[in-house]
Amino acid sequence: MxxxxxxxxxxxxxLILLAVTACSSSLVIQRVNFAQPxxxxxxxxxxxxxxxxxxxxxxxxxxxxYAETQDTSSVTTEKVRMIRDKEGxxxxxxxxxxxxxxxxxxxxxxxxxxxxxxxxxxxxxxxFNQRDPNVQLIDRGNxxxxxxxxxxIKKEDxxx
Amino acid sequence: MNLAYKYMSRSTxxxxxxxxxxxxxxxxxxxxxxxxxxxxxxxxxKYDSLSQELDSVDNxxxxxxxxxxxxxxxxxxxxxxxxxxxxxxxxxxxxRMKKIEKRSHSIISKLRVIKTxxxxxxxxxxxxxxxxxxFESLVSRSDSLRQAIDKSNQSExxxxxxxxxxxxxxxxxxxxxxxxxxxxxxxxxxxxxxxLQDLQNKKARxxxxxxxxxxxxxxxxxxxxxxxxxxxxxxxxxxxxYVVQKNFSSMWDKVGPKLIAVYSGNQNKEDVKEEIDKDLxxxxxxxxxxxxxxxxxxxxxxxxxxxxxxxxxxxxxxLNGYLTTAIKQSKENGGEQAQKQYQKFASFWNNIVKTKWxxxxxxxEILDYTKIASIDQKVDQWSEVSKPESHLMAILLGLSVLAxxxxxxxxxxxxxxxxxxxxxxxxS
Numbered sequence: 001m002x003x004x005x006x007x008x009x010x011x012x013x014x015l016i017l018l019a020v021t022a023c024s025s026s027l028v029i030q031r032v033n034f035a036q037p038x039x040x041x042x043x044x045x046x047x048x049x050x051x052x053x054x055x056x057x058x059x060x061x062x063x064x065x066y067a068e069t070q071d072t073s074s075v076t077t078e079k080v081r082m083i084r085d086k087e088g089x090x091x092x093x094x095x096x097x098x099x100x101x102x103x104x105x106x107x108x109x110x111x112x113x114x115x116x117x118x119x120x121x122x123x124x125x126x127x128f129n130q131r132d133p134n135v136q137l138i139d140r141g142n143x144x145x146x147x148x149x150x151x152x153i154k155k156e157d158x159x160x
Numbered sequence: 161m162n163l164a165y166k167y168m169s170r171s172t173x174x175x176x177x178x179x180x181x182x183x184x185x186x187x188x189x190x191x192x193x194x195x196x197x198x199x200x201x202x203x204x205x206k207y208d209s210l211s212q213e214l215d216s217v218d219n220x221x222x223x224x225x226x227x228x229x230x231x232x233x234x235x236x237x238x239x240x241x242x243x244x245x246x247x248x249x250x251x252x253x254x255x256r257m258k259k260i261e262k263r264s265h266s267i268i269s270k271l272r273v274i275k276t277x278x279x280x281x282x283x284x285x286x287x288x289x290x291x292x293x294x295f296e297s298l299v300s301r302s303d304s305l306r307q308a309i310d311k312s313n314q315s316e317x318x319x320x321x322x323x324x325x326x327x328x329x330x331x332x333x334x335x336x337x338x339x340x341x342x343x344x345x346x347x348x349x350x351x352x353x354x355x356l357q358d359l360q361n362k363k364a365r366x367x368x369x370x371x372x373x374x375x376x377x378x379x380x381x382x383x384x385x386x387x388x389x390x391x392x393x394x395x396x397x398x399x400x401x402y403v404v405q406k407n408f409s410s411m412w413d414k415v416g417p418k419l420i421a422v423y424s425g426n427q428n429k430e431d432v433k434e435e436i437d438k439d440l441x442x443x444x445x446x447x448x449x450x451x452x453x454x455x456x457x458x459x460x461x462x463x464x465x466x467x468x469x470x471x472x473x474x475x476x477x478x479l480n481g482y483l484t485t486a487i488k489q490s491k492e493n494g495g496e497q498a499q500k501q502y503q504k505f506a507s508f509w510n511n512i513v514k515t516k517w518x519x520x521x522x523x524x525e526i527l528d529y530t531k532i533a534s535i536d537q538k539v540d541q542w543s544e545v546s547k548p549e550s551h552l553m554a555i556l557l558g559l560s561v562l563a564x565x566x567x568x569x570x571x572x573x574x575x576x577x578x579x580x581x582x583x584x585x586x587x588s
Contacts, residue, residue: 037246038196081197127195143193 034088039081039128048075052082059110061094067115068097083128085135089113089150093137096122100137102150116152119144199240200247206233207256214264220271227264230257284343288375291340295375298333299382305329330397334404337379341411344372344419373423373432376412380439387446395454399520402451406524409440451526462508472526476535483538490546502546506539 042050048062065077082092090103090110099117103110124141134154137146147154210229217223234257237244244253305326383405393401416433424432452470459466466482469475486505490498513521514532521527527535 037243038200041197127197129194129196138193138195140193140195145193 032088033086034084035086035130035132036084037130039083039130042080042082044075044077044080046075048072048077050080050082055084061092064092064094064097064101067101068094068099081126081128083130083135085130085149086133087150091128091135091137091148093118093123093126093128095125097126098122100126100148102148104150113150114152116148118146118153196243199237199243203233203237203240203244207260211260211263214260214267217267217271220268220275223264223268223271227261227268230261230264233257234261280346284346284372287343288340288372291336291343291375295333295336295378295382298329298336299386302326302329302333302386327393327397330393331400334400337404337408340375340379341407344411344415371423372419373436376416376419376436377439379408380436380443383443384439384446387443387450391450393450393454395451395458396516396520398447398451398454399517399524399526401447402526403520403524405440405444405447409444412436412440458512459508462504464505464508476527476531479535480538483535483542487538487542487545490542494546498546502542506543509535509539 036055040052040055042052044050044061047060048065049058049060051058061077061080062072062075065075066072069076077094077097080092080094082090084090088105090105091100092103093100098119098121099115100123101112102114102116104113105111118137119139123137123139125139127138127140129136129138131147134147134149137148138144210226210233213226213229214223217226237253241253248256383401416436420429420432448471452475455475456466456468464482466478469478483505486498486501490502518527518529518532522529522532
């Protein structure tokens with residue numbers, strides 16, 4: 001009886017700890033490169049939803065349009081441009097938007113990671129290029145280029 | 161001078177470097193403002209456009225221009241190879257360019273074949289256009305000559321001259337048909353299906369002159385009309401016409417479907433084929449009837465009583481049967497009558513059948529050279545048995561016996577006179 005009590009006192013917590021540790025450990029794949037080689041250009045449907053068939057991604061652009069224009073009465077966004085960087089963040093903008101939205105994918109949602117302000121006048125003809133380790137934003141309206149990551153603009157306008 | 165040259169050289173190099181620097185900066189700047197998406201999109205648009213052009217190209221020059229375009233596209237986009245390799249995955253930029261270049265080479269080589277065949281066809285069409293006129297003039301010349309002969313009250317000499325011209329004219333007409341057959345065979349005999357389809361789609365509607373199908377119809381109908389006019393010709397003429405018809409039908413069997421495909425236009429192809437098949441069958445029946453009738457008559461006129469025949473096998477059987485009977489009779493009875501009968505047949509066989517008809521008979525598969533050789537053997541056999549029996553040997557034998565007897569008598573006499581002389585000497 002004494003022996004059992006001693007064993008319980010000394011070994012059981014260790015066993016419990018090991019069992020809990022084994023159950024809670026998860027499989028992790030590291031150093032994943034999510035980089036999309038070329039941006040996706042999408043036209044929203046009448047409800048403001050874009051469908052990226054190549055990536056299997058559908059979402060509504062209306063929250064971003066609201067953030068830009070504070071108006072969701074109609075779909076005014078044209079040609080949504082989107083690219084995913086190495087880390088897996090989505091960089092989204094559209095013609096005339098002032099900002100680039102860095103969105104982090106989560107279960108059933110895209111959560112804003114960073115709103116990068118690019119131009120007060122709006123980016124007239126934006127396009128994303130994958131330039132490892134960053135994402136390049138170009139505005140073909142004014143020949144400006146920006147190097148972006150999930151934290152903001154890394155390097156200012158090369159042309160200026 | 162050297163200093164000036166040095167100064168100039170330095171300034172030139174500086175100028176060049178400045179230009180290169182500006183150029184490089186511009187180029188880098190332009191590259192910076194270029195969207196990868198646009199590069200991918202433009203490449204795809206240009207590639208698809210070239211691919212579509214290849215689908216519809218129909219001449220070698222245009223196809224070669226497209227190939228130049230493909231090479232230009234490869235040159236213009238080779239700097240974006242890495243990007244395009246990614247976006248074209250699982251294909252690669254090089255793989256795609258090779259694929260379209262290979263396809264363009266294949267199309268160019270096919271178009272070259274079609275071009276050659278088109279050239280041949282053009283030549284044929286020109287020929288057919290002139291043939292058409294030539295054939296009509298030959299037919300009308302033959303017809304007018306025949307009418308002139310029918311109505312002629314001219315002297316026998318003049319009439320025979322007209323008959324000669326008439327027959328020459330028919331010969332020319334048949335030679336002409338043979339040359340049409342050759343031309344059609346040469347053009348359509350080995351034509352590929354792709355070339356045929358091309359002609360069917362593009363050329364047939366443009367062909368007004370030199371329509372080969374009309375030419376075929378015209379030749380068949382003209383021959384039927386000619387035979388319907390109950391012409392009186394020699395067996396040799398009929399045999400020649402038999403051969404022409406046979407070759408014409410053979411040509412039709414081989415290239416007829418191709419001619420219909422190219423030239424029938426909007427007409428129902430089955431109907432066109434049926435119509436021409438019907439005409440050719442009628443032509444064949446008529447010319448065969450005249451040929452067999454004429455052959456039977458020729459043997460009758462020579463009093464060679466072969467049994468009547470109406471086809472190739474029947475003709476051979478008839479000759480064979482006649483010779484078998486004749487040989488048997490000669491063996492049994494022999495005599496001068498059999499000898500005369502043999503001589504008559506042998507003369508007709510050697511001087512007319514083998515000399516004047518054999519070529520056409522072989523070409524028309526009426527009597528091939530094996531069968532002619534077999535008949536020859538029988539004729540030789542008949543020759544052996546029909547020879548009259550000779551008494552010369554008996555006479556010679558008799559003479560020889562007599563000569564021997566005479567010699568024996570002389571020898572006996574000589575011997576006896578010699579013994580008498582010996583006896584007299586002993587007594588004396």
